[in-house]
Structure formats: C-alpha cells, structure tokens
Amino acid sequence: MLEIQSWGETLRLLVELAGTAAFALSGLLEAARKRLDAVGVCVVAFLAAFGGGTLRDLLLDRRPFFWVEHVELLWGVLVLCGLAMLFLRQRHFEVTEKAIQWPDALGLGLFTASGVHLALSDGMPALVAVLMGVTTGVFGGVLRDMVCNEVPTVFHDHRPYAVCAFAGGWLYAGLWQLDLPGWMALLACLAATAGLRLLALWRNWQLPAWRV
Amino acid sequence: MLEIQSWGETLRLLVELAGTAAFALSGLLEAARKRLDAVGVCVVAFLAAFGGGTLRDLLLDRRPFFWVEHVELLWGVLVLCGLAMLFLRQRHFEVTEKAIQWPDALGLGLFTASGVHLALSDGMPALVAVLMGVTTGVFGGVLRDMVCNEVPTVFHDHRPYAVCAFAGGWLYAGLWQLDLPGWMALLACLAATAGLRLLALWRNWQLPAWRV
Amino acid sequence: MLEIQSWGETLRLLVELAGTAAFALSGLLEAARKRLDAVGVCVVAFLAAFGGGTLRDLLLDRRPFFWVEHVELLWGVLVLCGLAMLFLRQRHFEVTEKAIQWPDALGLGLFTASGVHLALSDGMPALVAVLMGVTTGVFGGVLRDMVCNEVPTVFHDHRPYAVCAFAGGWLYAGLWQLDLPGWMALLACLAATAGLRLLALWRNWQLPAWRV
Numbered sequence: 238m239l240e241i242q243s244w245g246e247t248l249r250l251l252v253e254l255a256g257t258a259a260f261a262l263s264g265l266l267e268a269a270r271k272r273l274d275a276v277g278v279c280v281v282a283f284l285a286a287f288g289g290g291t292l293r294d295l296l297l298d299r300r301p302f303f304w305v306e307h308v309e310l311l312w313g314v315l316v317l318c319g320l321a322m323l324f325l326r327q328r329h330f331e332v333t334e335k336a337i338q339w340p341d342a343l344g345l346g347l348f349t350a351s352g353v354h355l356a357l358s359d360g361m362p363a364l365v366a367v368l369m370g371v372t373t374g375v376f377g378g379v380l381r382d383m384v385c386n387e388v389p390t391v392f393h394d395h396r397p398y399a400v401c402a403f404a405g406g407w408l409y410a411g412l413w414q415l416d417l418p419g420w421m422a423l424l425a426c427l428a429a430t431a432g433l434r435l436l437a438l439w440r441n442w443q444l445p446a447w448r449v
Numbered sequence: 450m451l452e453i454q455s456w457g458e459t460l461r462l463l464v465e466l467a468g469t470a471a472f473a474l475s476g477l478l479e480a481a482r483k484r485l486d487a488v489g490v491c492v493v494a495f496l497a498a499f500g501g502g503t504l505r506d507l508l509l510d511r512r513p514f515f516w517v518e519h520v521e522l523l524w525g526v527l528v529l530c531g532l533a534m535l536f537l538r539q540r541h542f543e544v545t546e547k548a549i550q551w552p553d554a555l556g557l558g559l560f561t562a563s564g565v566h567l568a569l570s571d572g573m574p575a576l577v578a579v580l581m582g583v584t585t586g587v588f589g590g591v592l593r594d595m596v597c598n599e600v601p602t603v604f605h606d607h608r609p610y611a612v613c614a615f616a617g618g619w620l621y622a623g624l625w626q627l628d629l630p631g632w633m634a635l636l637a638c639l640a641a642t643a644g645l646r647l648l649a650l651w652r653n654w655q656l657p658a659w660r661v
Numbered sequence: 662m663l664e665i666q667s668w669g670e671t672l673r674l675l676v677e678l679a680g681t682a683a684f685a686l687s688g689l690l691e692a693a694r695k696r697l698d699a700v701g702v703c704v705v706a707f708l709a710a711f712g713g714g715t716l717r718d719l720l721l722d723r724r725p726f727f728w729v730e731h732v733e734l735l736w737g738v739l740v741l742c743g744l745a746m747l748f749l750r751q752r753h754f755e756v757t758e759k760a761i762q763w764p765d766a767l768g769l770g771l772f773t774a775s776g777v778h779l780a781l782s783d784g785m786p787a788l789v790a791v792l793m794g795v796t797t798g799v800f801g802g803v804l805r806d807m808v809c810n811e812v813p814t815v816f817h818d819h820r821p822y823a824v825c826a827f828a829g830g831w832l833y834a835g836l837w838q839l840d841l842p843g844w845m846a847l848l849a850c851l852a853a854t855a856g857l858r859l860l861a862l863w864r865n866w867q868l869p870a871w872r873v
Contacts, residue, residue, distance in 0.1 A: 268816075274868040276823045277816025291720075296503075298512050298720050301785075308786045322871065328574045361513075381594070384803070386812045388598045392480075392489025399488045444486040445534070508715075512726050573725075574732045591808070600810045604692075604701025611700045656698040657746070 241248055245420050250349070252427070254313075256344015259337040261314045264329055264381045265321050271385050276294055276408035279318045282353040287313050289377035293352050297359055338438060346430035349374040350423045353409045363414075367406035373400040374430075395444045397437040405430030452605050453467045457632050464639070466525075468531040468556020473526045473551040476593045477533050478542055484599050486494035490612035493593055498526050505564050505581060509571055550650060554613075557644035561586040565621045575626075579618035586614040586642075607656045609649040616645070617642030664792050673771070676851070678737075680768020683761040685710035685738045688805045689745050690754055705741045705805055710738050713801035717793055721783055752859050762862060764826075770854035773798040773826040777833045783804045787838075791830035798826040798854075819868045821861040829854030842866050 268278040284286030287304050294302050304310050325333070352373030356366035375391055375398065382389040391398050405426045412422035436442070476497030480490040499516050505512050516522050529606045537545070564585030568578035586605055587610065594601040603610050624634035648654070667865065681721075690710030692702040711728050718726050728734050749757070766819030780790035801817055806813040815822050829850045836846035 271812060271817070272871065273812070273817045274819045274870060276869065277623070277813075279822075280816060287739045290772075291611075295507070295575045295719070296514070302720070305785060305789050308788055311788055311792070322869070333703060338610060361517060364523055365517050368523070377567055383463065383598075384807065384813065384816070385809065386598065386807075387488075388485070389596065392492060393485045399492075415522075432469070444488060446486060506724070510722075531813070555835070573729060576732055576735055577729050580735070595808065595810075600695060600697070601701075601808065604704060605695070605697045607698045611704075636725065656700065657699060658696075 242420075243366060249423070250382075252343050253346050255340035256347055257314070258287050258317060259288075259340035259344050261317055262321070262333060263336050263341065264316065265325070265353055267331070267381060267385050267387075268332060269327075270326070275322060278281050278322065279315070282314055282318050284384060285381035285432060286310075286361075287377065288380035289348055289373045289375060292349075292376050292380075293355065295371040296369065296372070298354055298356065312327060321348045339435070342431040342434040343427065345374045345398070345402055345421075345434060346405055346427035349406050349424040350409050353406045353426070354419070354420075354423070357410065357413050363410045364438075367403060367410055370406035370409065371399055371402045375399045395446060397444055398434065400444065401423050401433035401437065416435055435441065453630075461635075464555050464559050467552035469498050469522060470529060471552035471556050472501075473529055474533070474549050475553065475590065477530065477599050478545060479593055479599075481537070481539075481542070485597075489533060490534065491527070493578040493596060494526055494530050495523075496596060497520075497589045497593040499589065500592035501560060501585045501587060502563075502591075504588050505567065505585040508581065508584070509567055513565065523624075537612060550560050551647070551656070554643040554646040555587045555639065557610070557646060558617055558639035559620050560637075561642055562621050562638040565618045565625075565638070566631070569622065575619075575622045578622055579615060581619050582621070583611055583614045588610045588624055607658060609654055609656055610646065612656065613642050613649065616631070617643060640654035646647055666844075676767050676771050679764035680771055681734060681738070681769050682715075683709050683764035684801050686745070686757060686761050686803065687743055687765065689803055690748070691755060691811075693726050693749070693751075693754070696834065697813060698785060699746060702746065703739070703795070706738055706742050707735075708808060709801045710734075710807040711801065713797045715856075716804075717779065720793065720796070721779055723779065730799035739783050759873065763859070766855040766858040767851065768857040769798045769822070769858060770824055770829055770835060770851035771847075773853055773854055774833050774850040777830045777837075777850070778843070778847070781834065781837050788790075788832075789836045791827060793833055794830035795823055795826045799823045819870060821866055821868055822858065824868065825854050825857040825861065828857060836841050 262280040264282035265278060267285075268281040271277075273281065287310075290303050294300070349370040351370075353366045353370035356369040357363075361369065378391055379389040382391075408429050409422050409426040412425055473494040476494040477490060477557040479497075480493040483489075485493065499522075502515050508511070561582040564582035565578045568581040569575075573581065590603055594603075620641050621634050621638040624637055685706040688706035689702060691709075694707040695701075697705065711734075714727050718724070737811055773794040776794035777790045780793040781787075785793065803813040806815075832853050833846050833850040836849055
C-alpha cells in the first residue's frame with residue numbers, strides 16, 4: 238500500500254513538472270511572437286507558469302506561496318528560459334505547440350484539482366471551490382495574454398478549455414462529498430479534464446458562440 | 450423603529466442585487482461586442498460584477514470574500530449569463546445600456562459606501578478610505594475593460610463616474626466623523642453619488658481634458 | 662555615529678520622495694499621451710508610483726500598506742497630478758522624460774533594495790527575495806502600461822532596466838548573507854542598480870533579442 242502511495246507521489250510530481258514546463262513554454266512562445274526582449278520572455282513565462290497558482294494562494298490567503306516552498310520550480314523555469322533563448326528557433330514554434338498539448342492538458346487537470354482541493358479544505362462552498370480550481374488552471378494563461386496585450390485566448394477561441402476544468406472540478410467536488418480517498422478524486426479529475434480537453438482538440442469541438 | 454431598520458435592510462439588499470446585475474450586464478455587453486465565446490462572456494461578467502469588491506477585500510485583507518459568504522450572488526450571475534446568451538440580441542444592446550444606467554449609478558453609490566465603511570472600520574485614514582471606496586465602485590469596470598484589451602472607459606470617456614464616487618465617499622467619511630448613524634451616512638453617500646452621476650449624464654457634463 | 666544615521670535617514674527619505682515623484686511623472690506622461698481624462702491621469706500616476714510596492718506588500722502579506730502608514734505620499738502624488746494638469750504642456754514632455762531619468766534610476770535602486778530587504782527579513786530564499794525586489798521596482802511601470810493598453814515597455818524596449826534591478830538585488834542578498842550593516846547593503850544596491858541603469862542609457866546597451 239505504501240508502495241502505491243509513493244508511486245502516486247512520484248507520478249504526481251512528474252505531472253506537475255510537465256505541466257509547469259508546458260505552461261512556461263506557452264508563455265515563451267507568445268513572448269517570442271510578440272518580439273519581447275529577454276526580460277519580457279522570462280516574465281511572461283513566469284506569469285504563465287505560476288500566475289494561476291499564485292492567484293489561488295492569494296485568494297485563499299495561503300502563505301508561503303507554493304513557489305516559495307518549492308523554489309526549485311523557479312530555478313527550473315529560469316533555466317528553461319535560458320535554454321529556449323539559445324536553442325529554440327522560429328521554425329520550431331509549431332512543433333513545440335503540438336508537443337505541449339499533452340502536458341498542458343495534464344497540467345490543467347492537476348492544477349484544477351489542486352485548486353478545488355485547497356478551497357474545499359478551507360471549507361469553501363462547492364461552487365467557489367470549483368471556480369477556484371478553474372482559476373488555478375486557467376489564469377496563468379489569462380495573465381500571459383493580458384501582459385502581451387491580447388484578449389486572452391481562452392475567452393475567444395471557442396475551444397473548450399476552461400469548460401473542461403469546470404467539469405473536472407465538479408467531479409472532484411462530487412467525489413470529495415462521497416469521502417473517497419484523495420488520490421482517487423485527483424486521478425478522476427485529472428483524467429476527466431485532460432481527457433475532455435484532448436477529445437475536444439481531436440474532434441474539433443466548438444463552444445457555442447454569442448447568438449446575434 | 451425595528452420596522453424601519455428591516456425596511457432599510459430590504460432596500461439595501463434590493464440596491465445591491467440591482468447594482469450587481471447592472472455591473473454584470475455591462476460586462477456581458479462588452480464581451481458580446483468583442484465576440485468572446487461563452488467562457489469569455491461569463492468571466493467578463495464575473496469580473497465586472499465582483500472585481501471591485503474582491504480587490505477591496507484583498508487590499509483590506511478581509512476573508513472570507515463577500516461572494517463566499519453570499520454564494521447565491523455567484524449563482525445569480527451565472528444564471529444571468531445563461532439567460533443573456535439565450536435571449537439577448539444585438540438590437541437589444543442599446544436598450545439594455547440605457548436600462549442599466551439607473552441601477553448602475555445606484556450600485557456605484559452603494560459599493561462606494563461599503564468600501565469607505567469597511568476601510569474606516571479598519572481604522573484607515575480618510576483619504577485611504579475614500580480611495581478604497583472608489584476602488585470598490587470602479588475597479589470592476591476597469592478589470593472588465595482590461596481583460597477585453599481596451600483602455601478602461603472610466604479613464605478616458607471624460608464623463609464623471611469615479612469623480613462622483615470620490616465626492617460621495619468624502620461625504621460618507623465626513624458624516625462618519627460626525628458619528629451619525631450608519632444608515633444615514635449610507636443613504637447620503639448613495640444619494641449623492643447616484644444623483645451626481647445621473648445629473649452628469651443628463652446635463653452631459655465633461656471632465657476637464659488634458660490641456661496641451 | 663548617531664549623526665551619520667540621521668543623515669542616512671534623511672538621504673533615504675529624499676531618494677524615496679524623488680523616486681516616487683519620478684514614477685508618478687512617468688505615469689502622468691503616458692496617460693497624457695494616451696489622452697486620458699483627469700481621472701485616468703490620476704489613476705495611472707498612482708499605479709506607476711505605488712503599484713510595485715503594493716504588489717510587494719500583497720505578496721508578502723504585509724499590512725498596513727506603506728501608503729497607509731505614509732498617507733502623505735498619497736496626498737503628494739494627488740497634488741503633483743493637479744499641478745501637472747495645470748502647468749505641464751506637450752512641449753515639456755521630452756524635457757520631463759530626460760529630467761526624470763536620474764530620480765527614476767535612484768528610485769528603482771531604492772525600491773529594489775526595500776523589496777529584497779523585506780523578503781529576506783521574512784525568511785524567503787534568496788532567489789524569491791531578489792525577484793520580490795525586481796517586482797517592487799518594476800511592476801509599477803508594468804501596471805501603468807497594462808492599464809494604458811500597451812505591452813509593458815520594460816518587456817520589449819531592449820534596454821536594461823529590470824536586469825539592473827536583478828543585479829542590484831543579488832548584490833543586496835549577498836551582502837545580507839555577510840551580515841553587513843543594513844545601510845551599507847542598501848547603499849551598494851542603490852549605487853549598483855542606478856549606476857548600471859544610467860551607464861546602460863549612456864552607452865546605449867541593448868538586451869539580447871530573441872534569436873529567430
């Protein structure tokens with residue numbers, strides 16, 4: 238049993254690292270497209286990778302921030318930015334974008350679950366907890382786009398992203414109500430969110446547009 | 450006496466609901482104009498309705514947030530978004546904008562008063578309290594415009610809006626100093642702010658422009 | 662010895678006032694260029710002057726905010742905005758921009774040192790403290806540009822600014838480790854940051870661009 242748990246922990250860590258790297262890379266790509274300088278590239282990558290979780294910690298009044306407890310995450314993204322500026326070329330951009338779809342979807346699921354979990358642990362009502370989960374998963378990308386002077390992609394590209402996190406978040410909140418063990422709820426939320434997201438990309442699902 | 454107080458409470462609740470709905474609708478309209486998808490429409494409506502109060506609570510370090518204590522407000526705005534996406538058509542936009550001028554002005558007054566009140570209760574200096582009131586009333590709209598990639602309307606349309614809240618806020622702070630009962634200060638701030646705003650719209654008052 | 666300390670305090674206060682005024686003026690100029698109205702001018706000046714320190718206090722969970730403890734700073738910027746709207750003309754803009762380069766560089770150094778100092782006092786790791794210092798120095802300008810619907814200058818003008826603060830911040834953190842008296846670390850950070858910034862402007866140094 239203990240072995241399973243330690244396996245679970247390792248898996249969780251791997252997903253967190255992959256998700257953080259994918260979020261940071263999405264920031265890097267956008268900053269490069271907007272021709273920002275070295276400082277801009279780093280800041281946008283940091284915002285994309287840590288913005289959602291920081292906003293969650295701020296709203297839930299949690300200190301220290303997760304990147305203070307795990308300062309190696311900051312170093313990791315800093316190194317990633319340096320490597321990307323040395324080796325990433327424009328013709329790699331599209332390849333990179335494809336390559337991060339999977340870790341990005343997994344990261345979305347994990348970060349959503351973490352937001353819902355922390356909010357429920359603080360005794361928040363279910364709707365608030367789910368919105369906190371969506372915020373954790375999505376607002377890194379929102380801040381990334383706002384700082385690059387764009388309308389956030391997640392608000393106007395008509396592809397389900399926040400909606401997947403919303404569904405996965407309700408699933409987590411429901412399983413929490415049933416008193417299931419934490420890792421099962423986490424796994425279900427992760428699978429549902431990432432699964433929905435990848436399915437939506439694959440089948441090219443569209444969100445309903447505003448009817449005029 | 451008790452009857453008056455309960456009447457006052459009911460009135461206050463009605464103004465709060467009307468103001469929140471008006472703020473949310475202003476977000477809905479802007480999101481629809483920018484052709485955001487369903488997710489974008491909801492987020493912008495939430496930001497417009499709850500952004501100012503959330504920033505106030507964050508700056509004053511108040512937890513739980515007012516929308517955690519009154520989670521029915523979140524549900525209400527969520528339902529409003531759904532209804533609007535079903536029934537609101539483009540040709541209704543101008544009508545809606547006119548229709549929300551009154552509740553928007555009342556909401557501005559009430560939210561300003563709430564910001565000043567909470568800051569003064571925390572022992573803040575008068576200027577800080579007044580600025581906190583203006584922030585509560587105005588920053589929902591600022592966040593709404595920022596996320597839609599616009600310069601905030603309230604900063605460049607030359608129509609008095611924040612200025613009305615500023616005046617109403619000083620009135621509240623002054624009456625607080627005189628130890629008047631809370632409901633009188635609230636009523637005065639509400640009347641002054643909303644009255645100034647509606648007068649400014651009616652007489653087409655303009656803020657001084659930057660002299661070149 | 663006491664005399665030196667009181668001299669130091671006076672000097673520090675002067676730098677803080679000059680830096681705050683320079684930051685506020687940078688906000689005023691940008692707001693004037695974007696043709697904002699009186700409200701917009703004031704808000705952008707406030708954001709530029711107080712945004713970085715407020716974000717620092719928010720992230721470090723420090724209350725009261727520094728502008729609550731020193732409410733005279735708020736009054737000062739308010740008066741500055743009034744005077745600027747009366748007396749500043751478009752043909753003065755370039756002169757003003759030149760004139761604030763020195764106080765702006767000094768302010769950057771001082772605010773960076775203050776951010777690093779407060780974060781280290783809270784027991785943060787060095788990297789977090791340095792980033793907090795950079796945030797304190799730089800994010801006022803970032804918020805100013807975001808609210809004016811521009812990509813923040815500091816992210817794309819290829820001139821070292823945040824990088825100077827980053828270097829100065831590490832210097833402060835290093836001297837802190839050596840247990841030097843606070844005023845020496847402050848002075849070194851101030852001199853290094855402002856010196857690097859002014860040297861970079863004078864020699865026209867460029868940050869490395871993204872290699873395509």
